[in-house]
Amino acid sequence: MNPEQWLSLKWNGGSTMSDRWLNQSKIIQRREEITGTDLAKHVALPHPYETTSDISFACISVLDHPIRWTRQDVQVVILMAVAEDEQRDLTNFLQLISEFIANESAVLQLVEEPDFTTFVNLLSQIEM
Secondary structure, three states: OOHHHHHOOEEOOOEEOOHHHHHHHHHHHHHHHHOOOOOEOEEEOOOOOOOOOOOOEEEEEEEEEEEEOOOOEEEEEEEEEOOHHHOHHHHHHHHHHHHHHHOHHHHHHHHHOOOHHHHHHHHHOOOO
16 A cells, blocks of 8 residues: 555545545645655654645544555554644644654554554653
8 A cells, every 4th residue: 555545545434534635635645756754663744745724633543554655664644734824833733743753662552552542642741
């Protein structure tokens, strides 16, 4: 499975990703063509190559099995978009996500316990 295939997956027992993201999937795929977003071991952080969203958000998916992304295998995918008028306000969030993906033991703990509560608890343990 490659990033393009991942972006077209159905989520939550057959429900599809929001139309907003499906419409932006080509922009996200374009970003992957420029350079892959598998920035850390086990983690990919796909995002549009340009600001196209009117809201900022992130979605996290912990896959049952690793998939080959661009350069490495990933099992945690954090799909995100930053609204143009919120770019400056997200510095802390982006720093927190950066610290998380750099912490391999935290990422592997999330893989072992793939639920939102675990993710929030792991983020809350990061000292900034």
